[in-house]
Amino acid sequence: MHAVVGLLLAGGISVSAAAQDCAPDRVAVQGDRGEALFRVEIADDPQERAQGLMFVERMPMMEGMLFIYERPQAPSFWMRNTLIPLDMLFIGPDGVIRHIHENAEPLDETPIPGGDGILAVLEINGGMAARLGLKVGDALRHPAFGADAALPCN
Template sequence: MKYKFSLPLLAIFTIAACAPSGTISAETNSASCDTQKKLEQSEAGLSQEIICIKNSKGKMHIFTTEMAKTSAEQAKGLMFRTELPADRAMLFPFNKPRMASFWMKNTVIPLDIIFVKSDGIIQNIAENTVPYDETPVLASAPVTAVLEIQGGLSAKLGIKAGDKIHASSFTPTAAPAK
């Protein structure tokens, strides 16, 4: 059986076929950033939470985030994984602020490593870190968490130092008085 398409209808199908099948991350307002939503464990057995980043233009980006809470989970991180979807992340929360240092040993994919201060503000970002590189990637000041997302995604989404992280288990505290 042959199908006959009109030119406008064919154009619509062509555009739909070329459009990305999913969004990089949902953009929404802060009222609909549900960091309290309960999620099941990840395939790696880690607890998961919703984390949102509000960029300087007011756009909210939502990530389903694996929580690397224990020292063993933090030591393994995203090592040996061959992909990290654009709407996924991993958070490394710390008990108290510290000078964080990460490396890419045994990490197959490039990552953006986002260093987060105690008030939830992004301190600095190491963009597109190089797979397998053992050179330390450092926070520029003490931080209470590190968030890893797909390499190059922070630039694509306009996420920069000074933007705010919203999460339920990583509850930002007021910055210490000087």
């Protein structure tokens, strides 16, 4: 994992700042309370998605993992071999959060369904979504969501 990139910002950001923030290793989440910027690792193939954050003992506050699928689907996660609590943000192809599962319990093998039509899942430290005021309907800026996203990179 990489160093902390940023915390919740007050208000919106300019187009030039948005373009600078649009990189594969960064995700911006924008909602009513402003914008949160996370440094992320990408899991975009079956092996990386299967490994996820297993065996990670600690994750810096504004970091996470972004799971990206080839096409929208109904993913289900579990916490096998995952040692830290996680919030899971399930995101549609438009970059909008459709479901949040908060504080997934470490080592629990109970399935955590994300719903239908999910293109990506952002895993962050447990409790972080509530702390930052992230909610269903907030939008993410990341190259994976393309030009038609709610918050496009361009």
